[in-house]
Amino acid sequence: MRKTTEQKSFFYMFLLYLCGFFLFLEWLYPLGDITDTTGLSIFVFYAVFCFLISIFQIRWWVSFLLKGLGMLVALNLLFAGPGFLSPEWFSLVLQDVAHNLTALFGREWYALTPLFRSGLFLLLIWLMSYLLHYWFVVMKRVLLFVLLTFVYLTVLDTFTIYDGGMAIVRIFFLSFIALGMANLMKELNSESLRLQKMRKNPIWILPLISMVLFSTLVGFAAPKFSPQWPDPVPFIKSTAENAGNFEGGVQKVGYGEDDSQLGGSFVQDYTPVFEAVAEDDHYWHIESKDVYTGKGWETSAPPDYNQLDDFNWELTRTFLPSVETEAREAHVEFMGESSINKLVHPYGIYSASTLSEADFFYDVVSNSIQTRINNEVVSLDNYTITYEQPTFSLTDLREAGNNDPFLDDKYTRLPDIPDRVGELAEEITDAFDTRYEKVKAVEQYFGTNGYAYQTTDVPIPEEDEDYVDQFLFESKVGYCDNYSTSMVVLLRSLDIPARWAKGFTSGEVKNFNIGRNGDQDLYEVTNANAHSWVEVYFPEIGWVPFEPTQGFSNPTDFQTEMNNNDELDQETAPETPEQQEEQEQPEQDVEEEDETAASASNDNDNSFFQFNWIFFTVVAVVLGILLILGYRKRFRWQAKLVATKLDRTDGPQGFQDAYHFLIKLLNHHGVQKQPDQTLREYAQQVDNAYHTDDMKKLTSRYEQMLYQKEYSHVQGRDLTQLWKDLIKRILG
Numbered sequence: 001m002r003k004t005t006e007q008k009s010f011f012y013m014f015l016l017y018l019c020g021f022f023l024f025l026e027w028l029y030p031l032g033d034i035t036d037t038t039g040l041s042i043f044v045f046y047a048v049f050c051f052l053i054s055i056f057q058i059r060w061w062v063s064f065l066l067k068g069l070g071m072l073v074a075l076n077l078l079f080a081g082p083g084f085l086s087p088e089w090f091s092l093v094l095q096d097v098a099h100n101l102t103a104l105f106g107r108e109w110y111a112l113t114p115l116f117r118s119g120l121f122l123l124l125i126w127l128m129s130y131l132l133h134y135w136f137v138v139m140k141r142v143l144l145f146v147l148l149t150f151v152y153l154t155v156l157d158t159f160t161i162y163d164g165g166m167a168i169v170r171i172f173f174l175s176f177i178a179l180g181m182a183n184l185m186k187e188l189n190s191e192s193l194r195l196q197k198m199r200k201n202p203i204w205i206l207p208l209i210s211m212v213l214f215s216t217l218v219g220f221a222a223p224k225f226s227p228q229w230p231d232p233v234p235f236i237k238s239t240a241e242n243a244g245n246f247e248g249g250v251q252k253v254g255y256g257e258d259d260s261q262l263g264g265s266f267v268q269d270y271t272p273v274f275e276a277v278a279e280d281d282h283y284w285h286i287e288s289k290d291v292y293t294g295k296g297w298e299t300s301a302p303p304d305y306n307q308l309d310d311f312n313w314e315l316t317r318t319f320l321p322s323v324e325t326e327a328r329e330a331h332v333e334f335m336g337e338s339s340i341n342k343l344v345h346p347y348g349i350y351s352a353s354t355l356s357e358a359d360f361f362y363d364v365v366s367n368s369i370q371t372r373i374n375n376e377v378v379s380l381d382n383y384t385i386t387y388e389q390p391t392f393s394l395t396d397l398r399e400a401g402n403n404d405p406f407l408d409d410k411y412t413r414l415p416d417i418p419d420r421v422g423e424l425a426e427e428i429t430d431a432f433d434t435r436y437e438k439v440k441a442v443e444q445y446f447g448t449n450g451y452a453y454q455t456t457d458v459p460i461p462e463e464d465e466d467y468v469d470q471f472l473f474e475s476k477v478g479y480c481d482n483y484s485t486s487m488v489v490l491l492r493s494l495d496i497p498a499r500w501a502k503g504f505t506s507g508e509v510k511n512f513n514i515g516r517n518g519d520q521d522l523y524e525v526t527n528a529n530a531h532s533w534v535e536v537y538f539p540e541i542g543w544v545p546f547e548p549t550q551g552f553s554n555p556t557d558f559q560t561e562m563n564n565n566d567e568l569d570q571e572t573a574p575e576t577p578e579q580q581e582e583q584e585q586p587e588q589d590v591e592e593e594d595e596t597a598a599s600a601s602n603d604n605d606n607s608f609f610q611f612n613w614i615f616f617t618v619v620a621v622v623l624g625i626l627l628i629l630g631y632r633k634r635f636r637w638q639a640k641l642v643a644t645k646l647d648r649t650d651g652p653q654g655f656q657d658a659y660h661f662l663i664k665l666l667n668h669h670g671v672q673k674q675p676d677q678t679l680r681e682y683a684q685q686v687d688n689a690y691h692t693d694d695m696k697k698l699t700s701r702y703e704q705m706l707y708q709k710e711y712s713h714v715q716g717r718d719l720t721q722l723w724k725d726l727i728k729r730i731l732g
Contacts, residue, residue: 305361319542
């Protein structure tokens with residue numbers, strides 16, 4: 001009997017210590033992402049080795065020898081040298097230790113060698129195997145280590161590239177099991193007579209594990225509010241001293257004037273820059289650049305600003321009078337400490353006014369407008385702009401020739417670039433004749449050839465590398481600067497005049513139907529809206545904006561013929577390939593989710609959200625029956641669940657999930673989306689099938705939300721109703 005009781009006690013201690021071990025592993029896993037640590041599996045195996053020795057409570061001197069020998073083996077595996085444990089091996093190790101001890105006493109921390117640092121880390125693992133055994137098994141005080149683990153992972157997830165989403169779920173599960181077992185074992189020890197049966201029978205662990213597992217699953221699967229507060233991390237990083245100013249470091253997103261060295265990663269910064277009252281979405285243009293250096297962009301001449309007056313504002317127009325326009329007005333007001341001493345304006349500006357006595361100066365080379373007061377360059381707090389919003393005719397663009405007699409050839413100049421860049425441009429446009437067709441072919445090329453929009457792990461070209469060549473053929477990942485610069489270079493290699501433009505996208509609508517006539521909206525533009533795009537010159541038309549960046553739409557107006565089926569006419573959806581790529585991936589995820597357990601997870605979610613927790617036991621008993629009976633009506637159940645999530649969350653993520661479910665439901669009901677169809681083409685097909693225009697409205701807002709991060713709670717209510725109406729039509 002005594003032996004059996006000891007076996008039971010060892011079983012409890014082993015489970016408790018095992019929880020501590022897995023919690024400790026969560027400290028090791030992030031090291032591969034946030035440091036240059038290699039051979040992480042060796043450290044994990046050494047941790048397993050040390051923890052096994054500790055749990056079996058081997059004599060201290062045997063434990064010391066085994067762990068010490070294990071550490072030497074691990075070091076040898078990490079830094080393979082001459083014969084293991086040979087005199088030469090010991091000589092190298094001793095020399096390394098002597099060197100590092102000298103560096104330690106001299107406080108030369110950066111002089112420590114990898115071998116010595118790895119040895120210290122292995123020593124720490126050795127020490128932790130003892131400490132965790134003492135905390136978890138002997139003292140049964142696990143709360144401190146649990147809290148430290150949560151804090152550790154939270155800090156890493158917040159301030160580094162490590163994603164701690166699943167790690168938090170794991171430590172939640174392990175922590176509550178460890179806390180429950182530790183407290184119950186304390187009770188067993190203090191109430192040994194009354195709880196003798198529980199001590200002998202480990203079945204009491206099952207309710208504990210079941211409750212923790214159930215709580216974890218509920219927390220993981222339940223609908224969650226999107227973040228209610230702005231993320232403070234980008235602001236903290238952007239305001240930190242010298243943030244983003246070191247070579248090869250992570251930069252912050254935002255407008256800057258120096259574009260001579262492009263590349264590298266950046267962190268998002270949603271700090272507001274300005275608010276604008278305007279009628280439509282459009283680019284907020286600041287400047288253009290015309291000289292590509294192989295590393296970035298510069299201007300072909302020093303700035304030469306000339307004052308604008310009532311008679312020469314037409315100098316700022318980038319298109320010719322033949323382009324159809326509509327008079328508009330916009331008001332811009334900068335926020336906080338935002339400082340831009342150039343006019344931020346839509347295309348077609350022909351006047352600007354401000355309450356202060358400001359003058360405006362125009363530089364034709366950079367196509368930028370500088371603001372001055374008393375001939376001193378200043379940043380204005382607010383101003384009102386009048387402009388003529390252009391609408392470009394696709395017919396005129398197609399019929400535009402290739403002759404540019406009055407245009408400077410600097411817009412087709414390139415430095416020495418690899419031949420394969422020009423060869424790629426020829427390959428992309430070989431099947432097309434007109435300038436417009438070639439431009440559209442290059443613009444749409446990135447969406448179907450494996451390029452991805454990415455702001456992290458974006459490389460900086462080496463000294464002998466070309467920025468565009470690296471993006472096109474090596475990395476294939478990047479953001480707007482990569483895409484826009486590459487498109488300009490590809491077009492110039494075809495002798496098509498093009499230049500690089502920068503400024504901001506339209507921003508997020510904060511308030512609808514304001515202004516004197518109620519026909520304007522209030523936009524908030526943040527640092528995250530900083531953007532670059534492409535301007536291409538067409539004879540008798542002028543400079544026309546194009547948008548090659550995956551995930552962004554061109555807000556410029558184009559007149560599209562209703563009966564034209566040419567694929568290149570999709571001006572209102574230039575991100576066609578990206579839409580296909582972005583939309584196919586979520587559908588793939590949904591299909592994989594359905595294939596696992598034959599829709600069991602979805603129906604299970606519906607069950608425990610529709611019943612009170614008190615009846616959960618009853619639901620578990622009849623779950624099998626419900627799965628069979630509910631299979632044929634699974635889409636109705638899923639529709640109710642998605643609708644509930646929409647009503648509760650009212651955020652972009654909820655609407656994105658609802659849109660993907662809608663496409664899945666339509667495919668099930670016979671309205672199939674073809675692989676080469678754009679979302680807007682598919683929306684038109686759906687509207688024709690159900691005699692409505694709701695799908696077109698949904699798709700338009702979905703694209704704005706997904707690619708331009710434009711979403712508001714006011715829109716959310718309207719979109720939710722549109723979605724519900726479509727679901728009712730489909731389900732009959």
